[in-house]
Amino acid sequence: MSSKPRLSFWQIWNMCFGFLGIQFGFALQNANVSRIFQTLGAKVDDIPALWIAAPLTGLLVQPLIGYYSDRTWTRLGRRRPYFLVGAILASLALIAMPYSPALWIAAGMLWILDASINVAMEPFRAYVGDQLPSEQRATGYAMQSFFIGVGAVVASALPWLLTQAGMSNVAPAGEIPDTVRYAFVFGGIVLFAAVGWTIFSTREYPPEVLATHEAAHSPSTATAHFPTWLAALLGAAGLLLISTVWQYHLDRELYLLGGGLVTASSLFLMRASLPNGLLRHLLDDIVAMPETMRQLAWVQFFSWFGLFGMWIYTTAGVAAHHYGTTDTTSQAYNNAADWVGVLFAGYNGFSVLAAICIPWLVRVAGLKLSHMINLWLGAASLLSFYWIDDPHWLLLPMVGVGFAWASILSLPYAMLADSVPAQKMGTYMGVFNFFIVIPQLVAATLLGVLLKHLFSGQPIFALIIGGTSFILASLAVLRVRSV
Numbered sequence: 001m002s003s004k005p006r007l008s009f010w011q012i013w014n015m016c017f018g019f020l021g022i023q024f025g026f027a028l029q030n031a032n033v034s035r036i037f038q039t040l041g042a043k044v045d046d047i048p049a050l051w052i053a054a055p056l057t058g059l060l061v062q063p064l065i066g067y068y069s070d071r072t073w074t075r076l077g078r079r080r081p082y083f084l085v086g087a088i089l090a091s092l093a094l095i096a097m098p099y100s101p102a103l104w105i106a107a108g109m110l111w112i113l114d115a116s117i118n119v120a121m122e123p124f125r126a127y128v129g130d131q132l133p134s135e136q137r138a139t140g141y142a143m144q145s146f147f148i149g150v151g152a153v154v155a156s157a158l159p160w161l162l163t164q165a166g167m168s169n170v171a172p173a174g175e176i177p178d179t180v181r182y183a184f185v186f187g188g189i190v191l192f193a194a195v196g197w198t199i200f201s202t203r204e205y206p207p208e209v210l211a212t213h214e215a216a217h218s219p220s221t222a223t224a225h226f227p228t229w230l231a232a233l234l235g236a237a238g239l240l241l242i243s244t245v246w247q248y249h250l251d252r253e254l255y256l257l258g259g260g261l262v263t264a265s266s267l268f269l270m271r272a273s274l275p276n277g278l279l280r281h282l283l284d285d286i287v288a289m290p291e292t293m294r295q296l297a298w299v300q301f302f303s304w305f306g307l308f309g310m311w312i313y314t315t316a317g318v319a320a321h322h323y324g325t326t327d328t329t330s331q332a333y334n335n336a337a338d339w340v341g342v343l344f345a346g347y348n349g350f351s352v353l354a355a356i357c358i359p360w361l362v363r364v365a366g367l368k369l370s371h372m373i374n375l376w377l378g379a380a381s382l383l384s385f386y387w388i389d390d391p392h393w394l395l396l397p398m399v400g401v402g403f404a405w406a407s408i409l410s411l412p413y414a415m416l417a418d419s420v421p422a423q424k425m426g427t428y429m430g431v432f433n434f435f436i437v438i439p440q441l442v443a444a445t446l447l448g449v450l451l452k453h454l455f456s457g458q459p460i461f462a463l464i465i466g467g468t469s470f471i472l473a474s475l476a477v478l479r480v481r482s483v
Contacts, residue, residue, distance in 0.1 A: 004133040014201040016143040020151040021194025027152035028187045030311040031344045035337045040103040048448040055440030061118040066430025077204030079123035086120025087195035094188035098181040126426040145355040152348030158183040160338040226287045235265030257445040290419035295480040300435035302473035306466035308443040313462035321460040322391040350402025371411040375474035378404025382467035
């Protein structure tokens with residue numbers, strides 16, 4: 001086998017530049033969709049259920065795109081066709097989203113938007129693995145984190161910037177402010193342009209050339225048999241949850257969690273009898289996933305549970321806890337929503353700084369301890385939201401959130417490096433994203449219930465839960481033995 005040639009700084013830059021556009025759209029979604037939902041009449045308790053579309057879409061789309069991109073070759077290459085299709089659809093969805101006339105239409109647009117972003121985003125992780133030699137992959141993922149930060153800084157702050165420029169950030173009841181509408185239109189243009197730059201400024205190795213380059217180590221298949229008792233236990237837990245929700249008239253969102261457990265149980269129990277096709281291959285790959293990926297599963301679960309809680313509840317939490325309002329037509333609420341955009345821009349800006357500092361920290365402390373430190377910073381930052389009274393001082397904890405965010409986007413992938421088979425790079429990157437979208441689904445189904453029944457519906461406590469989840473993620477890092 002021949003080794004992949006090292007790429008120059010600018011080649012890696014061009015390869016990762018598309019992530020600026022993808023994150024531009026993703027950041028607009030994270031910072032403003034809850035605001036759009038509330039403006040169109042959603043109650044705080046309903047927000048998690050409306051957000052379910054985003055992680056559910058990722059759960060379905062990412063492994064499929066990974067699987068098929070492993071088996072694709074066109075004039076544009078292997079991964080780039082998916083970049084192009086996803087960018088076109090995501091750009092159109094971004095432009096349409098803030099013009100939704102009703103809540104159910106906005107929820108549907110979120111589904112389309114998130115699916116399209118996933119189509120463009122999922123192959124990017126595999127693209128780095130395809131193109132870079134092993135010793136440059138950490139650099140490639142760090143470059144992606146850099147562009148994620150840059151894109152998200154501008155996107156998150158854009159409605160606030162438009163307000164400072166004189167555009168109105170309030171609108172009649174049931175209408176989206178112009179600042180949000182114009183920000184989404186601009187975001188659609190940026191997303192398409194940035195991804196287009198990567199598509200037309202880079203190349204991909206043909207399959208026959210890629211096959212001659214060094215492959216990653218094959219994953220261990222020592223645990224390739226999924227225990228029947230575990231599959232049955234998942235199904236029993238799901239049925240018990242469904243019956244409990246029905247009997248005690250609990251929140252309907254919990255049906256989704258129970259149904260997911262039953263579905264997963266059924267698939268693994270039937271795996272051996274399934275025909276030799278897409279579903280069987282995906283299930284087989286999940287069961288035979290690399291041991292390092294198994295060890296990282298809980299790290300990712302608790303990390304993304306905390307992040308999702310932050311994304312969907314910060315606007316409502318800051319508006320109620322720091323600005324004293326839940327009225328979406330009020331100036332105070334829209335000022336709070338604009339300030340949350342600035343806060344989100346802040347943590348993404350600090351993540352750019354973190355992307356520069358993390359490689360140094362890794363050299364000093366190693367991958368595991370570095371990731372734990374960054375997660376501790378993120379935990380302390382989210383917990384501090386409850387005790388900081390002046391909303392302007394909320395910029396300070398965004399430093400810790402930024403370091404945690406940059407670390408979550410890079411160090412788990414660095415820990416996973418070289419354990420994924422080269423011929424299944426896309427598939428396993430899609431499977432690895434299960435541990436990103438599943439916690440988001442769990443958060444979407446549980447957070448509303450927890451806030452309603454334990455915290456009197458106060459959304460600020462979602463950030464307390466998020467900080468606690470980061471602490472659990474840091475403890476789970478100790479289980480990762482393959483680093």
